[in-house]
Amino acid sequence: MLHFNKLLLILSAPLLLLSCAQQRMRAIVAESRTVVLDIGHYYHPERGGQGARTPDSRYGKIEECEFWYQYTKYTKKVIEDAGYQCIVCNRGSEPSHKKLAAASRETGVFHVNTPEPNAIYRSAQHPHRMAVGMLSTNFALEQNPAAVVYLHHNSHSDDWQVYNKGGIYCNEVGGPLGFAVANVINQEVYEKFLPNNGVPCEVILRTDGRRGGGDWLNACNESYVPAIITEATFLSNPEHARSLSRKENAIRYAEAVGRGVVNYLQQREQE
Numbered sequence: 001m002l003h004f005n006k007l008l009l010i011l012s013a014p015l016l017l018l019s020c021a022q023q024r025m026r027a028i029v030a031e032s033r034t035v036v037l038d039i040g041h042y043y044h045p046e047r048g049g050q051g052a053r054t055p056d057s058r059y060g061k062i063e064e065c066e067f068w069y070q071y072t073k074y075t076k077k078v079i080e081d082a083g084y085q086c087i088v089c090n091r092g093s094e095p096s097h098k099k100l101a102a103a104s105r106e107t108g109v110f111h112v113n114t115p116e117p118n119a120i121y122r123s124a125q126h127p128h129r130m131a132v133g134m135l136s137t138n139f140a141l142e143q144n145p146a147a148v149v150y151l152h153h154n155s156h157s158d159d160w161q162v163y164n165k166g167g168i169y170c171n172e173v174g175g176p177l178g179f180a181v182a183n184v185i186n187q188e189v190y191e192k193f194l195p196n197n198g199v200p201c202e203v204i205l206r207t208d209g210r211r212g213g214g215d216w217l218n219a220c221n222e223s224y225v226p227a228i229i230t231e232a233t234f235l236s237n238p239e240h241a242r243s244l245s246r247k248e249n250a251i252r253y254a255e256a257v258g259r260g261v262v263n264y265l266q267q268r269e270q271e
C-alpha cells in the first residue's frame, strides 16, 4: 500500500520542479542590470513610420515610430549614465530616411529580423502567446532583462481633440515600474511642458492579449520581467503635439521615461 506521505511527495514533485524553475527565472530578473527599450511599430521604406500620427501638420507633424528613432538615444543615455546596460530594438529594418538611419546607428538600434513586420508571431519563450510585434519581445527576453519598455505615443481620434487620459500600461510584475515612470511624468512632464488639464498619468494593468500589446506584456510576465508600454501622450491632442514638436521638449520627455526606469531599478536594489 502506498503511504500517504509518499503519495503526497509524488504528487508534489512536478510542483517543486516548477517552483525551482520559477525561482531561477525570478533570480535572473532580479540580478539583471539590463533594460531593453523597444521602439514601437516599424518603418516602411516608402510609407515611413507605421505607428500613430498627428491628424495633420497644424500643430506639428509627428509619427511615433519616427519620433522614437530620433529620441530613444536620450532615454538610453539616462539609463546608461546611472550604470545600467541599455539595449534598443525595433522590429523594422533600418529606416530609409537618411536622418532617421543616422539616428538609428547612433542609438545602436538592433533591428529584429521580422520577415513581415505586420504579421502575427508566436512567443519563443511562451508559445501560447501570439501577437504582431512578438519578435521584439522574443529578442527582449533573450537579453535576460530587468525591465522591458515599449516606447509608444497614443492617439485618441483621427481628428484633433483635447484628450488627457494617458497612462502607462503594465503587466502584473510591472506595477512598480509603471508607477515609477508615471510618477516622473506627473512630476516633471504634465503641466511642466506638456499641458494635460490637471489629469494625472495613470498606471493601467493590461492582461487582455487581444488588445494592443497585451500579449507582449503577458509573455514578459510569464518570464517575471516587468514590462510597460508608454501611452501617456496623445498625438491627436493639439497641446501634446505642439509641445512634443519642439525638440527640447521631445528630449525632456524621452529623458523623463529613462529617469522613471532608473528610479524603479534603484528602488528595487534598496529592497
Ligand SMILES: [Zn+2]
Binding pocket: 040, 041, 051, 052, 064, 152, 153, 154
Ligand atoms: Zn503605438
